[in-house]
Amino acid sequence: MPKLTWNQKTLESFNEPARLDLYENIFPGGGAHSPNASPGKTTNRLVLGDNLKVMHSLLPEFEDRINLIYADPPFFTNKSFQARLGRGEDSRKPESWKLGEGYADHWKDLDEYLDFLYARLKLMHQLLSPTGSLYLHLDWHADAYGRLLLDEIFGREHLINQIAWLYHGPSPIRRAFNRKHDTLYLYSRSNQYTFNSDEVREPYNPSTVKTFASSRKAGFGKVPDLARGKVPEDWWYFPVVARLHNERSGYPTQKPEALLERIIRASSNPGDLVADFFCGSGTTLLMADRLGRNYLGADSTWRAIHTTRTRLVSGSTSPFQVWKESAIQIPTNQYPLQASVNGDTLTLSTAVELDYWEADENWNGRIFTSTLQVMRHIKTGEIPLTAQINRKRKTILLRAVTTSGELLELEIPGSI
Numbered sequence: 001m002p003k004l005t006w007n008q009k010t011l012e013s014f015n016e017p018a019r020l021d022l023y024e025n026i027f028p029g030g031g032a033h034s035p036n037a038s039p040g041k042t043t044n045r046l047v048l049g050d051n052l053k054v055m056h057s058l059l060p061e062f063e064d065r066i067n068l069i070y071a072d073p074p075f076f077t078n079k080s081f082q083a084r085l086g087r088g089e090d091s092r093k094p095e096s097w098k099l100g101e102g103y104a105d106h107w108k109d110l111d112e113y114l115d116f117l118y119a120r121l122k123l124m125h126q127l128l129s130p131t132g133s134l135y136l137h138l139d140w141h142a143d144a145y146g147r148l149l150l151d152e153i154f155g156r157e158h159l160i161n162q163i164a165w166l167y168h169g170p171s172p173i174r175r176a177f178n179r180k181h182d183t184l185y186l187y188s189r190s191n192q193y194t195f196n197s198d199e200v201r202e203p204y205n206p207s208t209v210k211t212f213a214s215s216r217k218a219g220f221g222k223v224p225d226l227a228r229g230k231v232p233e234d235w236w237y238f239p240v241v242a243r244l245h246n247e248r249s250g251y252p253t254q255k256p257e258a259l260l261e262r263i264i265r266a267s268s269n270p271g272d273l274v275a276d277f278f279c280g281s282g283t284t285l286l287m288a289d290r291l292g293r294n295y296l297g298a299d300s301t302w303r304a305i306h307t308t309r310t311r312l313v314s315g316s317t318s319p320f321q322v323w324k325e326s327a328i329q330i331p332t333n334q335y336p337l338q339a340s341v342n343g344d345t346l347t348l349s350t351a352v353e354l355d356y357w358e359a360d361e362n363w364n365g366r367i368f369t370s371t372l373q374v375m376r377h378i379k380t381g382e383i384p385l386t387a388q389i390n391r392k393r394k395t396i397l398l399r400a401v402t403t404s405g406e407l408l409e410l411e412i413p414g415s416i
Helices: 028-033 051-062 110-127 143-154 206-214 257-267 283-290 302-315
Strands: 020-026 045-048 066-071 079-084 099-105 128-138 159-166 181-188 235-237 273-276 294-299 320-325 337-342 345-350 354-360 368-370 372-375 386-388 396-402 407-412
Touching: 020 302, 028 302, 045 302, 051 110, 051 294, 066 110, 066 257, 099 302, 110 128, 110 143, 128 143, 128 257, 143 159, 143 181, 257 283, 273 283, 283 294, 283 302, 294 302, 302 320, 302 354, 302 372, 337 396, 337 407, 345 354, 345 396, 368 396
Parallel strands: 020 368, 045 294, 045 320, 066 128, 066 273, 159 235, 273 294
Antiparallel strands: 020 320, 079 099, 128 181, 159 181, 337 345, 345 386, 354 368, 354 372, 354 396, 396 407
């Protein structure tokens, strides 16, 4: 079996686990007030940290246990991508958008990129269950190299599909055909893998239905079950998120929900564990939760973790935990957060614009348990600064995130 080699191909950094600390338990919509709430038992986790170290730290608990991994790593574009911070701006006028740091996709050379990708794919293979599957999502910059790495790690006989995701959009290219597709490689750990064909069927094209209705000889004697629909081909068209205003989080290169819904439906079952260790804007985790799966997610930037947390809070009802590498410090802001409590009404004030705030209504001085969450409106950009709380004379800890991604905290002592 041929193997891809490069000057410094190594797994030297493969055995570097991270120390992970629990940052907070989150109950979307105040679910912690339920008598059945149990944050410590949830598998749903979001981790801030280098995913190489994070995955190694998860091996003792999750080796051979993850049913589906979707991997959407940097594409070797050698660009920096900015996050869109504003809300309600004209999507046709990018020069007016308020932008912040998203993530960098810069590399010294191709060798450095392959070292990065190879070690992480090896760990993903270890974490997958014997019947698990991996989708690796790349584009023309490095997809050919990705396939060779997967052939080596999984075995070329375990390639199930090479899928083209097609989309439209403007392009500056004038001396070549517009590059308007990404490539997804689907590999399995073994020949026994999950593929739910009936979960992803779609209607036949009306012209196909008309052809079979008009001629008994159509289809070379084979008559499909037109009412049941067909399994999609290995080319998929889904609009990019830039055109889907209801989904847009502002995070760069965000993937559409329909793309991840098809992947999760096809290659996992309700109750399975789905992971995305380049979770970015959190689409995989959000769709996994909506479809009744458990999830693990990780990313190396606070912007990604904050974006994902916000989407999970607004789009799901399942409790989850946020963890982080001990060495990582979440950026803070020097401006104070102020608040007043009048009965069961809490009112915030601060000199900076907030993107999100939350409260632990029974702060124990150890682990933050978020039982109240408030977010900016995705279109208007407005954020309420007043909310009803479950006071009961207990200490409250507030956490707020500014539009620039910085953290503010304020403790409100309990009354006697």
